[in-house]
Amino acid sequence: GAVVSQHPSWVICKSGTSVKIECRSLDFQATTMFWYRQFPKQSLMLMATSNEGSKATYEQGVEKDKFLINHASLTLSTLTVTSAHPEDSSFYICSARDSVIDTEAFFGQGTRLTVV
Amino acid sequence: GNSVTQMEGPVTLSEEAFLTINCTYTATGYPSLFWYVQYPGEGLQLLLKATKADDKGSNKGFEATYRKETTSFHLEKGSVQVSDSAVYFCALRTGNQFYFGTGTSLTVIP
Numbered sequence: 001g002a003v004v005s006q007h008p009s010w011v012i013c014k015s016g017t018s019v020k021i022e023c024r025s026l027d028f029q030a031t032t033m034f035w036y037r038q039f040p041k042q043s044l045m046l047m048a049t050s051n052e053g054s055k056a057t058y059e060q061g062v063e064k065d066k067f068l069i070n071h072a073s074l075t076l077s078t079l080t081v082t083s084a085h086p087e088d089s090s091f092y093i094c095s096a097r098d099s100v101i102d103t104e105a106f107f108g109q110g111t112r113l114t115v116v
Numbered sequence: 117g118n119s120v121t122q123m124e125g126p127v128t129l130s131e132e133a134f135l136t137i138n139c140t141y142t143a144t145g146y147p148s149l150f151w152y153v154q155y156p157g158e159g160l161q162l163l164l165k166a167t168k169a170d171d172k173g174s175n176k177g178f179e180a181t182y183r184k185e186t187t188s189f190h191l192e193k194g195s196v197q198v199s200d201s202a203v204y205f206c207a208l209r210t211g212n213q214f215y216f217g218t219g220t221s222l223t224v225i226p
Contacts, residue, residue, distance in 0.1 A: 004159065032212065043120070044205070044216040093159065095214075104150070105214060109159035 002028045004096050006108025013084055013115055021079045021111045023094030030096035033077040034105065035069060038091040047092075050077050074099070084115040118143045122206045122217025129196050129224050137191040137220045139180075139206035147208040149173075149182050149189040154203045154219070163191075163204070196224045 003026040013019050023033055031052050036044040048064075050056040050071035058064045066088075068080040077096075081088055091112050095105040123138040141147065148167045152160040164173030169184035178193045189206060201224050206217040 006159065009157075034214070036216075043218045044214075046213065049212065095160075104162055104165065104209075106162075107152070107160035109157070 002026075002096075002098055002106045004094065004106045004108040006094050006111055008111060009109060010112040011114070013113070015085055015115055016083055018080055018082045019084055019113060021081075021092055021094075021113075023077045023079070023096065023108050025075045025096045025098075025106070028096075028098045028100070028106075029074040030077075031074060031099045032097045033071055034095045034097075035067075035077075035079050036093045036095070038093060038110075044093060047079075081113065084113070086115045089113055089115045118147070118208060118210055118213075118215045120206050120208055120215050120217040123220055124218070125203075126221040126223060129222070131198055131224055131226050132195045133224075135191070135193040135196045135200075135222070137204055137206075137222070139189045139191065139217060141187050141189065141206075141208050141215075143187075143208055143210060143215075145210055147210045149180070150207040150209065150214075151178070151180055151189070151191050152205040152207060152216075154205065156202070160205060196222070198224045198226055200224050 005024045007022045035047045048056045048058045050069045056069035071077040093110040095107045119142045150165045151163040153163045164175040166173040166182035172181045180191045203219045205219045
């Protein structure tokens, strides 16, 4: 099946710094990518939908200035957590839809962010 | 609105036992239904799916039937293996968006 690579798998950063997470579709083109956040023992919560070449659409309650999303190419989307705080510590997962098949989404392995 | 309610875990079974993980949904329109599996340290992988009522999705011995009358999509496997230990997520898709259950952790012991 299609592969989505997410990097890094885990990261620890200091409060106030910014962290960038990359999501790449390795063997297909993805016009749409999704970013989710998962709290312990909770469901995946959609944060935003990014479309290649345009601004991301953020879900209600998600701060767009804090979670910067860039989808500059058909194979790469990035999520930057700016001025991170301990409450931003979470598991972030991206997914990408194959522009051709478009019947399902493929998920990255997730990034565990810990802000200290 | 759209939502998925999934059986809470963790679930621990002996090898070769029968598995059921319950999943019910609320949706506007006619969603597609999915089961995803997440093995330790890995991303979510599609396990099976069903796109309309009465469809049965199946893969690797797992099955789930799209029941519109009971708004359910329960996951079953007749004989689990140790290698099935993972977290299982039920999900629905309407339009561009997925909605996930909270996940059910399954541990299969030899």
